[in-house]
Amino acid sequence: MAIALDRPRTMSRSARAVRIRRWVGLVLTWATLIAALIFFLGPFFWILTTSVKANEDYFAYPPVWVPADASLKHYAALFTRSSGARYFTNSLVISTLSMLAALLVSVPTAYSIARWRFGGGFLSLLLLVLRMLPAIALIIPLYIMYKQLGLTNSYFGLVIVYTVLYVPFAVWLLVGFLRDFPVEIEEAALIDGCSRLRALISVVVPIIAPGLAVVALFSFIATWNEFLFAIVLTGIETKTMMVLVTSFTSGGTDMFYGEASASVVLGVLPAFVVAFVLQRYLVKGLALGGTKG
């Protein structure tokens, strides 16, 4: 017994020092990461608790960090008093329509580039230019054009802009997915007498569906998050959540905390979904502006 305990100790004093150092290193690593998580996620926690606090909790000192009795009444107030229901629906409708339109337009273009190498260099140049182009340079002429065409304050106007802004990114991602797709399956359909379009719709699209989902989610969140075009081109009926939330700032630094925080909670929800579902694609998406519109 004594020997069995003794032997490893004498044999590996340095090994144990290494192990202890590694263990301390791991603890420090995790401690720093947890501190970082608190900094990066703390605001979300605070906004969430603030949105379910009772009104008197805002004035309380010491501050109420976790409310004892949570209520959803600020959400109810946001949805009725501040017409939040309407603006939340607007955001949902506009993002969904832009997402569908972007897919509809980008899939054939991406196919054309992937299969026939149609203007591939042009696409990457366009993507680079669009990535660098300040949105402010586009909104000024668009606003004037929209005013003349009567397209401001309409779903259609905003959806068109979002679709087009998103197309280069969607095409670029889709070309990648299409190049991985085996041509043979498509050829079989063509030999059976399918037209190209038919083959694309009923053979290619179902198989690259996961890729389409990635593009769709990125496009959804990019549109959901977009602010500059939304604040310029929307009116009373078509405001999105991003525009609604800015209306709470008019009351100075201390404002309607309940409704403002409730609208932030609703506004950041898609971000949580995307961060987890699209983890593998986040670098690409962020680098190419896939989340900012």
Add this chain to the structure above:
Amino acid sequence: MRIGALVLKRKSWEPVAFASPSLALIAIVIVFPLAYSFWLSFRNFDLAVGPDSEFVGGANYVEALFRDTRFVNSIWNTAIIIGPSLVLELLIGLGLALLLTRIGRGRPIVTALLAIPAMVSPVMAAMAWRMMFGVKYGAINNLGRQLGVIDVYFDWFSSPLISIVAIVMVEVWHNTAFMTLVLLAGLQSIPQELYDAGKADGADGWRSFWYITLPLLKFTMVVGLMIRLIDLTKLFGLIFVLTFGGPGGTTETVAFSTYLAGFNDFRMSYAAALSYVIVGGVLVLTLVFMWIQRYREIRAA
């Protein structure tokens, strides 16, 4: 007929037809408006005056660069926000990426959690922080008071300097995750054999970081910084919500002051000219950045 020939044969109109919807949309919604805006920038179209306008040559550009102190100041404001933001995002991003490579099982979940702020819209990020900075009910003043760090309710947006500090902090909170993700991908692409070889040569810890990691990560860092730089020149939503350019216009960025010229003063031609000054600036920045990069490579070789 050979099968291959059958399949490879294509109707010459097909590639164009498949690509035409998006090309047409891009031409109508992006290319034409940009050209129209360029034309407009040489006129004096002002919505507050009326629908008529006339050619004024380069007057708008001269005003923007030499007479409009507000716009010139906004260039400086933008630079003052960009500088510290880039440094902090790079350093914190690199630190976090290095830490993430050292943990095993928890890495995917921690990475996803850290990435969430970057997926949030700038407006929402700014709104959350604006409430946290709130004088009486904000989390920061209340936490500071509770911990005994401050004894008065502090107004974070009363002085230009502290407003800039607050903006940089929110910006760093918002976008460091991008740097972390990019650098993490870069770190993971460095082959382990290099570290093993380095170890055999006696390089460990700092030395292997300095002589192996940093040189191989340099390109990734440059690309990441470049992307952040270009994005920061567009800084708008954050400013709109956090300070609305205040106090006294000291936090107005170029995008924000152009927005005000267009949609507050309704001087559309002038705003168009401002936007082209920004486009030119971004282009120059990109070229300078690429040139420095090439120059350093040539010198190193």
